[in-house]
Amino acid sequence: MPEENGHPVDTIRMVGLRKKPDEPLGLTVREDESGYLIIARIMAGGSIDRQGLLHVGDAICEVNGVEVETLKALHEEVAKCRDSVTLKVIPALHDPPAANQxxxxxxxxxxxxxxxxxxxxxxxxxxxxxxxxxxxxxxxxxxxxxxxxxxxxxxxxxxxxxxxxxxxxxxxxxxxxxxxxxxxxxxxAFVRQEYDYVHKIGICGTRISKRKKKFMFSTKKSMDYDQAELILYEEVARMPPFMRKTLVLVGTHGVGRRTLKNRIIAEDPSKFGTIIPHTSRPMRELEEDGKAYHFTTREAMEADIRNHRYLEYGELNGNLYGTKLDSILSIIRSGKMCVLDCSPASLKYLRSSSEMLPYVIFLAAPGMDEIKNLYNIGSAFGYSSRNLTFDRSSSIRYSSRRARTLESLASLYEEDDFKRTMEESAKLQRAYDKYFDLVIVNNDLNDTLNQIVEAVNRLATEPQWVPVTWVY
The missing domain is CATH 2.30.30.40 (SH3 Domains)
Structure with a gap:
């Protein structure tokens, strides 16, 4: 049997392809160890894929009767073609892989x-x-x-x-x-995010450094593992409009989460609700069970924690505090959207739960002046992140050096708190942004409240891309 380039003539094919002048053929070609120009991949939806005449592994020998031996020559000859191109190809020795897998x-x-x-x-x-x-x-x-x-x-x-x-x-x-x-x-290479300064976002107040460290994971350090950039793609499905079951506000301390949560619920109590936390702290005088807290024993809380019945929990002054999952589900079953201002460490569980279906909003820290304004609003309601205060009217000798020094120290402590708020906000955003549906810079409480309400209302009118685990 006659041969050409070491291959039987009857195995060589002539393939005619239709081609638009400015449209690429839609394939990549590599040169193998024998010098043949092998089709490495065919781009889905491209000209060659639509016509179905070539396959991965085929070798291209000629373009319109011109022999091509290099990638550059192949490209030049194809570029000369206008409406059609004829290729001489040697079919792949093995069955081509199934396309579009x-x-x-x-x-x-x-x-x-x-x-x-x-x-x-x-x-x-x-x-x-x-x-x-x-x-x-x-x-x-x-x-x-x-x-x-x-x-x-x-x-x-x-x-x-x-x-x-x-x-x-x-x-x-x-x-x-x-x-x-x-x-x-x-x-x-599993770079821990707080050391990956190449990808840091430019938010006012962050400290920039060139240091970069490698981090090898340990299953015992699950929190570090979850925060690392391992999830690069999330499989999603397109759903018709529907209301989520929980509204989760996430942000660092001092950014206005609690104030906004209370204002959202006050805006429409028939639509929004929130949980009452549990605590092992003894009930104080004038307190009622089920008002500010559900009071229980430490033993009962520890048993429920072991049985994974709490979304989050912590200890303060020897007493346990926590958010019980049943409390969230109770709000949801009442027909309301449960508003949470939980720790970002809880987002992974909420996101993976088909019962919670959260809409997660990250409240990013604004600039220095706006944070001072938020701090002043919180102080007006009795909230403060510092116990160190200075009242000018309480000093008999306000003009004294000691009085001026105390006031300067109070101002410096507050400014240090504001800077720390901005830095912590940037760190949280880098670590957990894969769970956020919306990011709002809280420059003004009224504007932020309006943006949140508008975003929630859009859920009932616009299609949504949601994790595929919510659907199947």
Whole structure:
């Protein structure tokens, strides 16, 4: 049997493809150890994918009768083509892999045509040195740029390192390559976030440093593990409008969480409610069980804690305090949205629970002047983060050096609190932003309240992308 380039002639195929002048063919090509130009991948939705005449592993020998031996020559000949192109190809020796293989996180053993992911980090292909491109291809031509929070339609996961995806709502819905979860995990090298200053957001008051440390995980340090950037994509599903069951306000101390929670409930008590915490503290004079607290014994609380019946709990002055899960479910079953101002460490449980269905709002600390205003509002209601105060009228010799020194110290302590609030706010946002549905900078309590109410009302009128675990 006659041969060409060591291959039987009857195995060589001539493939005619239709081509739009300004549209790429939609494939990547690599040069193997024998010098053949091998199709490495076919982009889903591209020209070649739509026509179905080429497969991964096929070798391209000629373009319109011109022999091509290098990637550069292949690109130049294809670029000359206008409406059509004819390729001489050597079919792959093995059966081509099934196209458009997508694995669901819920059913890893099954495959489907499509799935959707929420991006939990930003990606710019122009900055990616590992992106598989030909010498004449730019990274922006083959890669897909996306921002944190974008919804990605994953159309092919057959390559363990590079997925093919589209940005939902993006212009033209172009298909491009993005790093797989596994590749990006390895590349980030498990850098603990508080040391990853490269990705720190620029919020006033944060301390910037060039120090960077590596961190290897231990299962005993589950809190550090949960806060690390391991979850890079979250599988989501598009749901019709519906109301969430809990409204969770998260933010650092002094940013106005409790004030806003009380104002939200006062705005519409028939729609919003909140829990009454439990405590092992003895009941004081004039207190009633079920008003400010549910009073119980320490033994009963410890037993419930062991049985995971508390969302969160802590100890103060030898007494236990906690938020019981049954209290949250009781509010939900009454038909109200339960408003919580819990610790961010509780977000993972809330987010994974199909009973809680939380809408999480992060209240970011504003600038110095706005925090001082929040502090003054809190002080007017009897709240204070410092016991050190100075009253000018109480000093007989206000003009004395000692009096002026005390007032200066009080001012410095307050300013130090404000700076610490901004720094802690930035740290919380970096550590837990994958759980947030909305971020609001609390510059003004009235404006923030209006934004929260508007966001909650939109839930009943607009479709939502929610974790796929809420649906299936």
């Amino acid at each position: 997508v694995t669901s996180s819920l059913h890893p053993d099954s495959t489907k045509t499509i799935c959707y992911m929420r991006a939990l980090y930003c990606y710019d292909p122009a900055e990616d040195t590992l992106l598989p491109t030909c010498p004449t291809q730019t990274a922006t031509e083959i890669g897909l740029k996306f921002n944190k929070g974008d919804i990605l339609q994953i159309v092919d996961q057959s390559d363990p390192n590079w997925w093919q995806a589209q940005v939902v709502g993006g212009r033209g819905r172009r298909t491009g390559l993005i790093p797989s979860q596994e590749l990006e995990e390895r590349r980030k």
